[in-house]
Amino acid sequence: MSGLRTWVLVGNPNCGKTALFNALTGSRQRVANYAGVTVERKEGVHTTRKGKTFRVVDLPGIYGLSVQSPDEVVAREAMTGKTKELGSVDGIVALVDATNLDRSLGLVLELKGLGKPMVVACNMMDLAVKRGLDLDLALLEKELGVPVVATVATKSKGLAELVAAWDTIQEIQKSPVESVLPIAERFQKIDEIIQKCTRRQMGPDRWTHAVDRVLLHPVAGLGVLGFVLLGLFQAVFQWAAPFQDALEAMFSEMQAWAGAVLGSGPLSDLVTQGVIAGVGAVLVFLPQILILFLLILFLEDSGYLARAAFLLDRMMARFGLSGRSVIPLLGSFACAIPGVMATRTISSRAERMTTLLVAPLTTCSARLPVYTMLVSTFVPDRMVGAGLGLRGLVMFGLYGVGIIAPLVVAWVFRRTLFSGESQVFLLELPSYKWPSPKDIALGLLQRASGFIQRAGTVILSLSILIWFLSTYPRGGTITDSYAGILGKWMEPLLAPLGFDWRIALGLIPGMAAREVMLSALTTIYAIEQTGEAAQTALSEILSQQWSFATAMSLLVWFAFAPQCISTLAVIRRETHSLRWPAFAFFYMATLAYGFSWITYRAFLGWEV
Amino acid sequence: MKSLADLRPGEVALLAELRVPRAVSERLGELGLLPGARLEVRFEGPLQRDPIAVFVRGSVLAIRRKEAAAILVREVRTLTQEAS
Numbered sequence: 001m002s003g004l005r006t007w008v009l010v011g012n013p014n015c016g017k018t019a020l021f022n023a024l025t026g027s028r029q030r031v032a033n034y035a036g037v038t039v040e041r042k043e044g045v046h047t048t049r050k051g052k053t054f055r056v057v058d059l060p061g062i063y064g065l066s067v068q069s070p071d072e073v074v075a076r077e078a079m080t081g082k083t084k085e086l087g088s089v090d091g092i093v094a095l096v097d098a099t100n101l102d103r104s105l106g107l108v109l110e111l112k113g114l115g116k117p118m119v120v121a122c123n124m125m126d127l128a129v130k131r132g133l134d135l136d137l138a139l140l141e142k143e144l145g146v147p148v149v150a151t152v153a154t155k156s157k158g159l160a161e162l163v164a165a166w167d168t169i170q171e172i173q174k175s176p177v178e179s180v181l182p183i184a185e186r187f188q189k190i191d192e193i194i195q196k197c198t199r200r201q202m203g204p205d206r207w208t209h210a211v212d213r214v215l216l217h218p219v220a221g222l223g224v225l226g227f228v229l230l231g232l233f234q235a236v237f238q239w240a241a242p243f244q245d246a247l248e249a250m251f252s253e254m255q256a257w258a259g260a261v262l263g264s265g266p267l268s269d270l271v272t273q274g275v276i277a278g279v280g281a282v283l284v285f286l287p288q289i290l291i292l293f294l295l296i297l298f299l300e301d302s303g304y305l306a307r308a309a310f311l312l313d314r315m316m317a318r319f320g321l322s323g324r325s326v327i328p329l330l331g332s333f334a335c336a337i338p339g340v341m342a343t344r345t346i347s348s349r350a351e352r353m354t355t356l357l358v359a360p361l362t363t364c365s366a367r368l369p370v371y372t373m374l375v376s377t378f379v380p381d382r383m384v385g386a387g388l389g390l391r392g393l394v395m396f397g398l399y400g401v402g403i404i405a406p407l408v409v410a411w412v413f414r415r416t417l418f419s420g421e422s423q424v425f426l427l428e429l430p431s432y433k434w435p436s437p438k439d440i441a442l443g444l445l446q447r448a449s450g451f452i453q454r455a456g457t458v459i460l461s462l463s464i465l466i467w468f469l470s471t472y473p474r475g476g477t478i479t480d481s482y483a484g485i486l487g488k489w490m491e492p493l494l495a496p497l498g499f500d501w502r503i504a505l506g507l508i509p510g511m512a513a514r515e516v517m518l519s520a521l522t523t524i525y526a527i528e529q530t531g532e533a534a535q536t537a538l539s540e541i542l543s544q545q546w547s548f549a550t551a552m553s554l555l556v557w558f559a560f561a562p563q564c565i566s567t568l569a570v571i572r573r574e575t576h577s578l579r580w581p582a583f584a585f586f587y588m589a590t591l592a593y594g595f596s597w598i599t600y601r602a603f604l605g606w607e608v
Numbered sequence: 609m610k611s612l613a614d615l616r617p618g619e620v621a622l623l624a625e626l627r628v629p630r631a632v633s634e635r636l637g638e639l640g641l642l643p644g645a646r647l648e649v650r651f652e653g654p655l656q657r658d659p660i661a662v663f664v665r666g667s668v669l670a671i672r673r674k675e676a677a678a679i680l681v682r683e684v685r686t687l688t689q690e691a692s
Binding site: 063064066067069099100101102103106183184187209212216217218219221222306309310311313314315317323424425426427428429430 | 631668
């Protein structure tokens, strides 16, 4: 991508920079990392109507250049050509928010000090005009000394003019380096300039304020939040189900087809049960992750997520976290993998590491099939009090553990391992806006491909490994395989928890993905049926073979245990080390062992 | 002297002084929190009235009262008083 003219997009957060970047580059963009930092690098290519190509780099949203936060350091270095991944930068597109020129123009003045060719994109112009703004852009251009173009990124308006300004500036000499005024004087100058160029001032954002009166109301606000969270979980579980079923059916078909084509034998098995099953195990997560991200992107784009962070900040602070951890932990309720990935937005290392490490303790959706199976098999269908079913209560309790455990462990971590000072909690509550479908679609595409790449390779290779361990040496049933030997070896370790070698064996494929344990159990108990019939058959066998205590113990084990290699793999990716996934594994395994043991002892001898 | 942490929704004041380390004052400055800036408290959190949402230089910022205590203010009035 070198050799292209390189332009960077700079601007405050929440001024539509992502929308502008998307409008300029479309799907021709990619996300990468800067060496050593968790700040993401987004690059793309824009081709003009005349066929000229430019390289566009989206820098992180910043408020200024003087502070040392990772985002600002990255932006500053990129613009001054010190980032080796980017090379030299030919020009800057400074984005300002037409609905908030007071603050966003401050960055423009600061950027002038860099002496690079610059064009100002005055974005969200439509919203400002709607609120009554009448701005003399020509005069503003004169006052600032750089070209100014009005844009509406979400509607791709003003882009041609922007690129034209961009293009012509190539011939003009670099603007002289201006001395940068200190902040107070800078804002004073901005106020003067705005005063001069504004023919009619913009009215206040009554709409956002009015909506906030409800959404930030102590009672109504929390009510709406609870509703939104509940809706989020419901949507993820229910909307994903038909897609997941369809995917499972598709993969079963593929397995059957491959089996027929390849006949029998090791190659056939490798392909059907190793590769196809492995790929299936990855892709079966996809509907949930996509739906979750779709909803989160929607909430984020609209501005609501900032309100959620505001409402929950105080509660999170009690546990050493902040409102910034809300989104990653929320996401983890569907799947910890995107949840862990979402911790990138937390700039405080202590808070980020803590959130990242406790995310797997939340009740992720993969635990649900196991919970459901065990509860419906072992917990009697009784009523407790008025209208409360015992089964529902137990499920609620399990969910409760999945909420309380991460918070308590976070508290412990913040007091011991990651006791750094929490960063100043300063969050902007942006104006509400209707999310742009195009931007959400692009965001979704990025998240999905990111997930498939990262988790996919790991799950696939491990699924093959686990298949291998469960099938070889050939000739016997699963109990004679390497996995079986492993299971028997693990039995004395797990016996105090009420687990026999069969359960131990089931936990091994269960490491690939939690719900895989159920299908592993059908294999272990040599159940011949498939699908629904298999589940019923399994349920019957288990209710006869397992004690109540064992089942309860397994439930608790599942609540805490690190039964997901993919999550560990993503933790490794995000922390760039093996130390942290190993730590996550051990602390979770310890909690699982301890609580499982207590549960087993507590319920031993119960006849329910 | 009063600080931002003492204000309730509906109150307006001018920023008098930032009793914070240099790095923090720079960060706050970029957001428009400078001496003389108009601060309008709009909302407070549901739990223990924390954090607070302050309208300053065109945008609404959420800040914890603990940190707001370091932002000293003067000329505290209510919105209605300011209007008159």
